[in-house]
Amino acid sequence: MADEKLPTRAEDFSEWYNQLVLKAQLADYAPVRGCMIVRPYGWALWENIQQALDRRFKATGHQNVAFPLLIPKSFIEKEKHHVEGFSPELAVVTIGGGEELAEPLIVRPTSETIIGHMWSKWIQSYRDLPVLMNQWNSVVRWELRTKLFLRTLEFYWQEGHTAHATREEAVEETKQMLDVYTDFAMNDAAVPVIPGAKSDAEKFAGADTTYSLEAMMGDCKALQFCTSHFLGQNFAQAFEVKYLDQGGVLQHCWTTSWGLSTRVIGGIIMVHGDDQGLVLPPKLAPTQVVIVPIFKNDEEKAVVLKTAKELKQRLIQANLRVTLDEREGFSPGWKFNDWEMRGVPVRVELGPKDVAKQAAMLARRDRPGKEGKASASLADLPATIEKLLAEIQQALFDRALAFRRSHTRETQTYDDFKKAVENGFAFAAWCGNADCEEKIKEETRATMRCIPLDPAAVLGNGGTPSSGTCVYCSKPSKNRAIFARAY
C-alpha cells in the first residue's frame, strides 16, 4: 500500500500516475489487455460522481433507462460518419450458445444506433417529445494504447440521449448539459474547465457539433473531461425517427447525446494529486475525514478510542463521511501516509494529551506538513471540520485555476505558439481550416482542444479580442482556440 514512495511528479509524471492508481487501490489491471478493475475505493469515488450528476440530470427532467449491451452489426453501418469512426474499435460477438451467429453482434461502443432504432417505434407525435433519457453503463472500444481510467478497452460512463421537435430545442439541450457538466466539474470536482466547441476533425462521429470541457492536468497536458453533442437530424434520418407535428406533417426529430466517463477520475488525480499521492475534493471524497487514534499502552488506548468513537458518531450525525482507523499492527505514522496516499481531505489525530485538553489535531491534505496542521477544540469539531472541508474544496479549485492560467499563453506568432505548447496551453487565433489544424498537430503534437464559449474566462483578464489572424497561415480568423498536447 503506502510502504513504498511514489516517484515524484517532476521525475516521471506518467509513472507517478500509474503507481498512484495502484497504491491508492483505486484500480488494477485486468487479465484482458487494456481492461481495468475498479476497486472498492475507486468505485466509491465513482458512486459519488454518479450521485452528483444523476441528481442534476433528474432535476433537468431526464429519466434513466437501460438499452442492451449487444447491437446488431448492421446498425452501426446506418450512419456514414458513425461507421467510419467506430468500425476500427469494435468488439464483435460471433458465437452465441455454441453456434455461429447469422448476424454478428457488437458490444456497444455507444448507444445512438440502438436508441434511434427504438425511438422510431416509440415516438409518433409531437406529444411524445421531448424524450430525455440517460443510462449508466459500460462500453467497449478496442483501444490500442491504454492507461487506467484514462483510456481502457471497457470504461464506465453515462450516456444521455434526447430527441426534440426543433433544432433550437436540441441545441439548447446540448448546451444545457454542457452547463450541467461545468457546474459539476467546477463545484464538485474542483476542476476549472474550459467549455468550448470542438473542430470538425475532433468532433464525435455522427455529430453536427461537439462541445467539450477541457481541463489542464498537472503536467500541463489537456484532458477532455466530457462531451455534449448536437446530432442534428443525422441519426433521426438514419433510423427514421419521425413525429407528426401539430400541423399533421411528418418531421424528423433533432437529437443530442452527451457523456462523462470514469476518465474524470484520471482527471481528478492529475489535477489535484501531489507527490504524496491522491488529493480528493471534499465533495466527492469517499472518506472526508479520517480519525487516527494515537496511544502507547492499553490504558491510553481505552481513553483515546472512547473519545474517537464518540467523535466519529458526532461527525456522522453532521452528515460527514468518516473513517476511524482502528487497524491493529500499524503505527500512526504509517496510517498518516496511507491516508495521504488515498487523498482523504482531513485527518484528525487524537492522542491522550489531546483528549486531556478536549482538543484534536487537524491536518489538511491539501497542505502537507506542519503548515496544514492546527489544534481544534473537540466541542466544536463537527462545525470546524465542515468549514475546513469547504475551505479545502475552494482552495483546490483556486490552485488548479491559478496553475492553468499560469500555463496558458496567448500567442500571436507560430514560434511563440510552439514554445507555449511545450509546457501548457496556447490560446491562439485559428482560421478554422482543417489543414492548418493538421499541420499544427504534425509539427507540434498539439491538437485543437476547443474554441472557448467564454474566451474572457480562459485567462480571466477581462476580455481579449476574439479575432485576429491565424497563428499558422496568417489568414483572417474569427475565432481563437485552445491548442495543447492532450491525453
Add this chain to the structure above:
Amino acid sequence: MADEKLPTRAEDFSEWYNQLVLKAQLADYAPVRGCMIVRPYGWALWENIQQALDRRFKATGHQNVAFPLLIPKSFIEKEKHHVEGFSPELAVVTIGGGEELAEPLIVRPTSETIIGHMWSKWIQSYRDLPVLMNQWNSVVRWELRTKLFLRTLEFYWQEGHTAHATREEAVEETKQMLDVYTDFAMNDAAVPVIPGAKSDAEKFAGADTTYSLEAMMGDCKALQFCTSHFLGQNFAQAFEVKYLDQGGVLQHCWTTSWGLSTRVIGGIIMVHGDDQGLVLPPKLAPTQVVIVPIFKNDEEKAVVLKTAKELKQRLIQANLRVTLDEREGFSPGWKFNDWEMRGVPVRVELGPKDVAKQAAMLARRDRPGKEGKASASLADLPATIEKLLAEIQQALFDRALAFRRSHTRETQTYDDFKKAVENGFAFAAWCGNADCEEKIKEETRATMRCIPLDPAAVLGNGGTPSSGTCVYCSKPSKNRAIFARAY
C-alpha cells in the same frame, strides 16, 4: 398505453403478463432476440430495488466494485462444474479492433472466475480477510426461451462475492445474505418467500450448497427470487486463492456468491398484479401517489390546479414520491386507467367540490372500485396517505401469503402430490435421491424448489413433523421439500 384492456389473468396469465409489461411501459423487446430494453418506469423501479438492497449490503460491510465484462475463455474452464453449467450459454467475442483474437473472450455470465483470479493477487494473509464485495452490472447467458424480466439473454443484477478464512464464516455469510434478501422480499417487495436449500440438481454450477428464496406467482407457479451460494473451496482451489493463516500456514480461502436480478420485477408483477394491471408495493413504487385534477372549465381548472400544486409540495415535503398528472387532452377516467395500469398505490382525485370542502378522494390501487375509495381532509392528507401506504404495503403481503398458503398442500401420497402441483406447491417428504427428483420432474413437470429452512412457516400451522417417507419411493426421508412447476 391504457387504451386497450389486458386479457384477464384467468383467461391467459402468460399473455396478461406480456401485455402488462409493455402497456405499463416497464420494458420492451430489443432488436436482438431475447434482449430487453428497460424503459424509464421499469428502471425507476429497479433503482428503488437497488437502493433498498445496496443500503443493506453496505450495512453488512460490503463494498461495491467493478470487474470487467470480458473474461478470457480459459478462465471458465478452470472449475469443472462451472464449465459444464455455463459453456452452453456463452456469448463469445472472437474479433476485436478488426482482428481475430488469439484467445476468444467471453461476455461474463457471472464473475466468480475473474474475481477468483484477482483475489489470488490481492489476498496474502489472514489480515486481508474477509473480503466482502458486490457489483451491480449486467450479464449475458444465451437463453433459448426468453420472457421479459424473467429470462433474457442479458439481464441486470447484483453479484456479491466474498472470501473468508474459515468454512464456518463463509457458511454464515451465505446465510446472512439469504436473510438480507428475505428481509428485502418480505418488507419491501411484500413478497412472502420461502428460504431454503436447493437440491444438487438445481444448485449453482460450482457451489457446494445453494440457498434460494422461492415465491408463488399468481398462476400458482414458483419463481426463484434470488440465490446465495456457499462455494466451499472450489473456486479458491481452481484459482489458487490462498492466505497465510496466523500460524504461518498457507490455506485456501472459503468463498461465497449471491445474486438478485431484474427477474424480481417479474416476480413483483406476478405476485401483486391484477386484471387492471400492475400493483406496486408502496416501498418500491417509483410514484407512490398520483394526483389527478378534475375540472370542466378554465375557472375550475385554475382553482383545482392551485390546490393540487400546493398538495404536491406538501406530499414531497413528507418524503413521498408524487406525480401531479397535468397532461392535457386526456380525461380523468383515462388517467385513472393509465395509473392503474402502472400500479401506483394511491390516487388522489381532486375536483372543485373537493376543494370547496377542503377534501380529496383517495383511491387505493390494491382495492379497485368503490370499496377502495374514501374522502379525506386536505389538512391531514400527508399523514393520512403515509398511513394508507403502510396499510397497503401490509395488505399486499398478507394477501400474497394467504394466497400462497391456500395453494400449498402437504401431500403424503404421490396421487395427492400430482394433484397439488397441478395448481400450487406440494410440500412433501423426499428421500434426497436425485433419481426420485428426476422422475417427479418427468412425470409432473414439478421441480424440487427447496428444502425450507423453517418448515413450520410454510403453512404457518405451527410446525409439522420434518421426517416421513419419500412421496415418490417411500424410503425414509429426513427432509420435506417444496415441489412446484416453476418459471
